[in-house]
Amino acid sequence: MKIIKARDYDDMSLKAAAIVASVVTLKPDAVLGLATGSSPIGLYKVLIDKCRKGELDFSQITTANLDEYVGLGPEDDQSYRYFMNHNLFDHINIDKSRTFVPNGLAKDPDAEVRRYEELVRSLPEMELQLLGLGVDGHIGFNEPAPVFPEVTNCVELDPSTIEANKRFFASADDVPRKAFTMGIGTIMRAKRILMVVNGEAKADILYKVVNGPVDPMVPASILRFHRDVTIVADEAALSKF
């Protein structure tokens, strides 16, 4: 694992965006795996800025997002499809028909997880998978569990995730209880992984991810078995090292 230390959130966003930008420049038709949440928002802003200045071209890029809340549609401002449109896709020259997010409104969750897994597998190998880190060690919405979930699945969110994500909703009761997420195996197939982590609240878990045992109770610890992982973290997130 390569760890790049950033001063703060803005510096983390700049450094991580430089990595994404290099992938887009070197392979203009790359498939990128994308994440939502507060961690990548700054990085997305930098990419938007570079695209506006003509420094980056997303016209041939394909994206697949990690996850989506069950029950929320694209028009719901808490859905991850809405998040991606609002924070990135609406502001860059990407062909939206090549941006994939699980369908939160799917009537049959089992069919939806199969459909999404097959879709991701049908794409060319992912050049880069972007990840945030949950306070409980989750990646995507793969929560601590006795085993690492392999393929796209429908999960019950952990109480600590509901607590962490309630800031985006009117109350904790409004946070959906279930989500679709790429599996750990799906994530691990990416050629390269980039994880962005900031803030003191993530310091303990980041330390465990990097230094503790590889354990499905700390889902992100599996990344230690991946051949090409870069973590860009700010000083606060690295304060336990």
Ligand code: F6R
């Ligand atoms: C989001 C996702 C989650 C987040 C994680 C951290 O698509 O897959 O794993 O990356 O919950 O969220 P933030 O960045 O809001 O702290």
